[in-house]
Amino acid sequence: MYNLLIVDDELHVVNGLIADLDVKKLEITNIYKAYNVRQAKEVLQNESIHIMLCDIEMPLGTGLELLEWANEYVPNVQTIFLTSHADFRYAKEALRLGGLDYLLKPVPDEELEQAIEKAKAELTQNNKSTELERLWSSNHPSIIEHFWTELLQQKIAPNPSAIHNALEARNIPFSEEMTFLPVLISVRRWNKELSVRDEKIMEYALKKTGFEILAREGQSVQIISVDRGCLLFIVPFGAENLEDDMMEQLYASSKEYIDSCHCYFYCDLSVYIGNVVRMHEMVSALSQLRNFERNNVVYENKVFLLTGYKALPEAKVSIPDMSRWAAMLKNGMKEQILSEIRVFLDERIARGELNASLLQQFHQNFLQSVYFVLLAKGKTANEIFGDSVSMELSREAPKSITNLLRWVEHSTMRALSQVPEDHHPSHIVDNVRQFIIAHLDQSDLSREEIAQHAFLNPDYLARIFKKETGQSVMEFLLQERIKLAKDLLVKSNLTIGDIASSVGYSHFSHFSKTFKKHTGYNPNEFRQMSR
Numbered sequence: 001m002y003n004l005l006i007v008d009d010e011l012h013v014v015n016g017l018i019a020d021l022d023v024k025k026l027e028i029t030n031i032y033k034a035y036n037v038r039q040a041k042e043v044l045q046n047e048s049i050h051i052m053l054c055d056i057e058m059p060l061g062t063g064l065e066l067l068e069w070a071n072e073y074v075p076n077v078q079t080i081f082l083t084s085h086a087d088f089r090y091a092k093e094a095l096r097l098g099g100l101d102y103l104l105k106p107v108p109d110e111e112l113e114q115a116i117e118k119a120k121a122e123l124t125q126n127n128k129s130t131e132l133e134r135l136w137s138s139n140h141p142s143i144i145e146h147f148w149t150e151l152l153q154q155k156i157a158p159n160p161s162a163i164h165n166a167l168e169a170r171n172i173p174f175s176e177e178m179t180f181l182p183v184l185i186s187v188r189r190w191n192k193e194l195s196v197r198d199e200k201i202m203e204y205a206l207k208k209t210g211f212e213i214l215a216r217e218g219q220s221v222q223i224i225s226v227d228r229g230c231l232l233f234i235v236p237f238g239a240e241n242l243e244d245d246m247m248e249q250l251y252a253s254s255k256e257y258i259d260s261c262h263c264y265f266y267c268d269l270s271v272y273i274g275n276v277v278r279m280h281e282m283v284s285a286l287s288q289l290r291n292f293e294r295n296n297v298v299y300e301n302k303v304f305l306l307t308g309y310k311a312l313p314e315a316k317v318s319i320p321d322m323s324r325w326a327a328m329l330k331n332g333m334k335e336q337i338l339s340e341i342r343v344f345l346d347e348r349i350a351r352g353e354l355n356a357s358l359l360q361q362f363h364q365n366f367l368q369s370v371y372f373v374l375l376a377k378g379k380t381a382n383e384i385f386g387d388s389v390s391m392e393l394s395r396e397a398p399k400s401i402t403n404l405l406r407w408v409e410h411s412t413m414r415a416l417s418q419v420p421e422d423h424h425p426s427h428i429v430d431n432v433r434q435f436i437i438a439h440l441d442q443s444d445l446s447r448e449e450i451a452q453h454a455f456l457n458p459d460y461l462a463r464i465f466k467k468e469t470g471q472s473v474m475e476f477l478l479q480e481r482i483k484l485a486k487d488l489l490v491k492s493n494l495t496i497g498d499i500a501s502s503v504g505y506s507h508f509s510h511f512s513k514t515f516k517k518h519t520g521y522n523p524n525e526f527r528q529m530s531r
Contacts, residue, residue, distance in 0.1 A: 001027050001028070001029040002026070002027055002028050002029065002050040002051055002120060002123070003028070003029060003030045003031075003032065003047060003048055003049050003050050003051075004021075004028050004030070004031045004032070004049075004050070004051050004052075004053065004116075005031075005032045005033075005034060005040065005043055005044065005047075005049045005051070005052045005053070005054075005077075006018065006031065006032070006033055006034070006052075006053045006054075007034045007035075007036075007037075007039075007040040007052060007053065007054040007055060007058075007063065007066065008035065008053075008054075008055040008058070008082065009035050009036060009055065009058040009059055009060075010055075011035070013055070013082075013105070014033050014035070017053060017112075018031055018033075020109050020112070021112070021113075021116075022113070025113075026113065026116050026117070026120075027120070028116075030047075032047060032049065036058055036059065036060040036061065037058065037060055037061030037062075037063075037065060037066045037069075038060060038061070040052075040054070040066055041066070041069065044070060044073070044074050044077065045073070045074075049074065049077050050076075050077065050078065050119075050120075050123055051077070051078050051079075051080065051116060051119045051120070051123075052070070052077050052078070052079045052080070053080050053082055054066060054067070054079055054080070054081055054082065055081075055082055055083060056081055056082075056083040057083065057084075063079075063081055063083075067079050067099060076123070076126060078100045078119035078122050078123055079099045079100055080099070080100055080101045080102075080103065080115045080116070080119060081099050081101065081102045081103065082103050082104075082105055082107060083102070083103075083104060083105065084104070084105045100115070100118060100119050100122060101115040101118065101119075103115060143170055143172065144172060144222055145222060145223075145224065146170075147166060147167070147170055147172060148222055148224050148234060148282075149224055150166070151163065151166070151279070151282060151283065152224060152226065152232070152282065152283060152286055154283060158280050158281075158282070158283040158284070159280050160176060160278075160279075160280050163176070163279050163280055164176060174279065176278070176279070177278070178236060178278070178279065179236075179237050179276045179277065179278055180234050180235060180236050180237060180276070180277060180278075180279065180282065181234075181235040181236075181237055181250075181273070181274065181275075181276050181277075182232060182233070182234060182235075182274040182275075182277065182282060182285045182286060182289060183232070183233040183234075183235060183250075183254070183271060183272070183273050183274065184226075184230070184231070184232055184233075184271070184272040184274070184286070184289040184290070184293060185206065185210060185230070185231040185232075185233065185257075185269060185270075185271055186229065186230050186269060186270055186272065186293045187206070187229035187230070187267050187268070187269045188267075188268045188269055188270065188300045188399065188400055188402075188403070189267065189268050189396065189400075189402075189403065190202070190266055190267050191266045191267060191268065192266035199229075202265050202266075202267070203225070203229070203231070205264075205265055206231060206261060206265060206267075206269075207223045207231060209257065209260055209261065209265075210223065210231070210233055210257055211223060213253050213256060213257045213260070221233050221234060221235050221236075222234040226286065226290075230290075230293075232286060232289075234282070235250075237276055247273075247305070247307075250273060251273070251303055251305065254271040254273065254303040255303055257271065258270070258271060258301050258302070258303065262301055268300045268301055268402075269300070269301065270293070270296065270299065270300055270301065270302050270303070270304065271302075271303045271304070272289045272292055272293055272304045272306060273303065273304065273305050273306060273307075274286075274288065274289050274306050274307075275306060275307055288306065289306065292304065292306060294356045294399075295355040295356050295357075296400075297354055297355060297356055297359050297398075297399065297400045297401055297404075298349055298354055298400070298401055300400065300402070319358075319361050319362055319365055320344060322365050322366055322368070322369040323369070324456070324457075325337050325340070325341075325366070325369055326369040326370075326372050326373055327454065327456070328456070329369065329370065329373050329412060329415060329416070330373050331427075331428055331454075331456075332416055334409070334412045334413065334416060336460070337408070337412060338405070338408065338409060338412075341405070341408060342405070345401055345404075345405075349401075354401070356398060356399070359397070359398040359399075359400075359401070359404055360398040362398075362404065363394075363397045363398045363404060363407070366408065366411075367394070367411070370411050370412070370415050373415055374415060384414050384415060384417075385411065385414065389410075390410065390411070390414065393406060393407040393410050393411075394407055394411075425464045425467070425468055426468055428454060428456070428461075428464060429464065429465055429468040429469060431454060432450060432453070432454055432461065432465060432473070433476065435450060435453050435454075436450060436473075436476060436477050436480060437480055440477075440480055440481050440484055440502075440503050440504055441501070441502055441503065441504055442504055443504045443505065443506045445477065445504060447461075447462065447473050447474060450473055450477075461473065478514075478518070481503040481504055481505075482503075482514075482515060482518050482519065484502070484503050485499055485500075485502075485503045485511075485515060485523070486519070486526065486530075488502060488503075489523055489526055489527040489530065490527065490530045496508065496511075496512075496523045496524060496527075499511075499523065500512075500523075511523070
């Protein structure tokens, strides 16, 4: 039931309003009257008034002045303004001061009833929020924080009975029916070098900012540090299901929070909004959020809504053979390594196959390849990667694609600083030449096998070989075979069949035809002419 105060300097207006109101329908128990601001203040101070119908222009003070006073001393009163003047300035000021509605006299009964029903609804909502706020904040915050910390660490068993006993022991007046929304804040990286002390200060700033932004939506939150750079915001809700507009508000606030943190606190982070749960379900809700957060290795500075989310089975994805990348690293081909890694990761993203497990495997295998190159050069991993920056980059690498690529670039640069200057294309070509000359007797020697020896892509090898020598790999192979065949024909007594076999030809006729094509003579003619 509700108490109503009518404030107007005209007696007939007050009496007319009383006569027109259907008090039973509107659930109004008592109606109080005041003919000026002074009388209205006395009633408001001495009676429990829920709704005030108030004129704006009165001789001994305006209704706007009365509302400004009421906001300070009786802030829960819902005020509906009645006026004979459609003055926009009045309406604007009334809304600024928190007036619920602005009606022009004479007010139709139906319109007045709608305004009063609106005031009742606002009072009901405020009462729910006030009660929830009282339950949430009447105890010392540190006691409540300690309770949540112990529950999340499972020092308090996550079942209704154990939670009930823990609440009673701590005198925390939480109802077992209360529901909460877990919101996980995860810092992916700090974009500014911070000491441990600076990072703690920044984390405090993240907590403070998060509290202020969420509190603006009328919510009281508890903030728990669950890990380094990882905060859990526990938002109490009085209903099992979230209304769409409430979720939209929270989503918008979370985006604003991300933008603020990115701009002012030099960090990249993401916000994960979970499902509304009861206290005994909070541990599993946090586990679900952490699992989603760990497997989000692609996106950052985003808000994720996990309502109805179910984890998908992990797809089995094969990690590429990194022995070729090890050889490319040995040859100083950093840019090509990074390019191929990006292609691999982009393909996994397109197929939805990228998660924390895959990045962890990739990180470990690539690290092994780097160590292999260093070992071949007589260097230990600790010599190259024992510094704090390298260790931090390695620790953070499996958490996101961005982190992984930063670490790959860093580790390749550090490894290359220890590799002698034998990785220039000319050195690669010299190595390939030596391999070809040493294997001229292999009849099936192919471009692919030669490239595999150099741990290079055949097309890439072909490009750099042509650029350095002016001829293709296979042209060089043929050139060296003919050159060796000439030497053997002139300087040895081997049969032409044996010479053909020595330069990689299993058929005498094929050798003879090829030799004549490139020298103008068949092998026997060339031998006789040269002696």
